[in-house]
Amino acid sequence: MAKKQRTAIEPTRVEDYAEWYQQVVKVAELAENSDVRGCMVIKPWGYAIWENIQKVLDKMFKETGVKNAYFPLFIPKSYFEKEAEHVEGFAKECAVVTHSRLEDDGKGGLKVAGELAEPYIVRPTSETIIGASFAKWVNSYRDLPLLINQWANVVRWELRTRLFLRTAEFLWQEGHTVHASKAEAEAETRLMLDVYAKFAQEYLAVPVVKGEKSEGERFPGAVATFSIEAMMQDKKALQAGTSHFLGQNFAKSSDIKYQNKDGEYEFAWTTSWGVSTRLIGALIMAHSDDNGLVLPPKIAPAHIAIIPIAKNDEDRLEILEYIKKITSALKEKRFDGKEIIVEVDDTDATSGEKNWKWIKRGMPIRLEIGKRDMEANSIFMGRRDLDPKEKKGLGWEEFVNSVDEILNDIQNNIYQKALDFRSENSAVIDDKDEFYNFFTPENKEKPEIHGGFAYAHWCGSVDCEEKIKEDLKVTIRNIPFEADAEEGKCICCGKTSKQRVVFSKSY
């Protein structure tokens, strides 16, 4: 038997997926736990990914006419109470501010004082506080549509947290729009879902399934919730973005009314939509391998790590000069319309260590450049989408001239791998036993990676949804838009069904 190849991350994905994930976050220096329970510290490499996500999405939002604004972190309790379902959905996970002051307790410490007349809730989402502003801003049909987005942090007092996937505080954007008609609001909901899907696929290189959430999975207070669902490498689904059609529910609770052309008052139609730092979790779990993070070039904080390989100081100076020539040539090049970011790793770690450091951090391209390369006017390149040992030499000018193609190739390759993985682990299932087998691990004690996306018929009843959830811990991820209308029998109860839905275990 072949000796097991040493990997940079231990355990591997197959050995222990949850632990592997944590190790990737750690060795890639993306984030760490803070002293504040459930809250993470996002480190520079991780935050740079978030900044890139922001940059791209922000531009995409603005292209549809959305403008940015900022609303308070604190929401008066009374605002929150206005929408009953909304309250019910979030009440259990709210941080509440009740005092405004600290005073000396006479024992060298501090005590809270200055109790507030009305407690403030630290926003878990901002529908209600933004609604209050919108009620003032919207008077006439001429004020509509109102398209607003905010980049913010939110707090949801989670009991069980995982870096990026679920933390007590997280960063996100929340779009909130107001429309004069139902159809227009619905179109906005769908438009933003399309933006998310496009972003996930083209930038994060994560294929997603667009669809509508079942009633049970709907946002509290929404009329309809839509999502994009991505498959992680443990074959579980991760909701990567949501878009909600809120009907007139929030307009009524926040009193967002406008006068139509006939001078009559009507309640407006609202939407909200968001993605969060969870996208970074999706990115990690969709692409990374047993050697660490794998970053799609279009979202990577940097594209190329250059590792000088020198025997002595004299060689090193010459090699650095040679590298300078290459980096200045790279400055002229563009990838995805943006500058190509190069990190020259001139630290005095060994070349092997440096090489592995950049592999673990997911750098798309590594260039190892020694004296021999310099004399041959070439570079020695490793790609993160290929095996660490699979490196090749090519002329430096040739490299510079084709760098955008190489990065594109990596981007496409990563996407294709994720797409293939999803295809291999998606099944159309009509037989109930087959469905149950699909989601049952062989090892019950320590379940191996199993399951996937099952496209099966569902009659639409909450009972069937609940039953499957109870039996298998599998839920309906969404009702895909792209599925053809097709008669069939519910996988659970056998009653007639009009459409297939995606079942999966999920995050």
Add this chain to the structure above:
RNA sequence: CGGGGUGUAGCGCAGUCCGGUUAGCGCACUGGUUUUGGGAACCAGGUGUCGGAGGUUCGAAUCCUCUCACCCCGACCA
């Protein structure tokens, strides 16, 4: 929030059941020598309030009580 687990050097761990010199090991780190197209070798060295607070004891990493954090499973959720 319920069940289970873990907490000992920067990281990974042993030691805990059965209390007993100065708390170890591997990697990392520092210095040196040798190596040098690749996750280097050897020698020398530094590093710990043993998660925290109480308690039992001549003596606690080890026993008891409380507490905090993290991980896994469940419930809940982006």
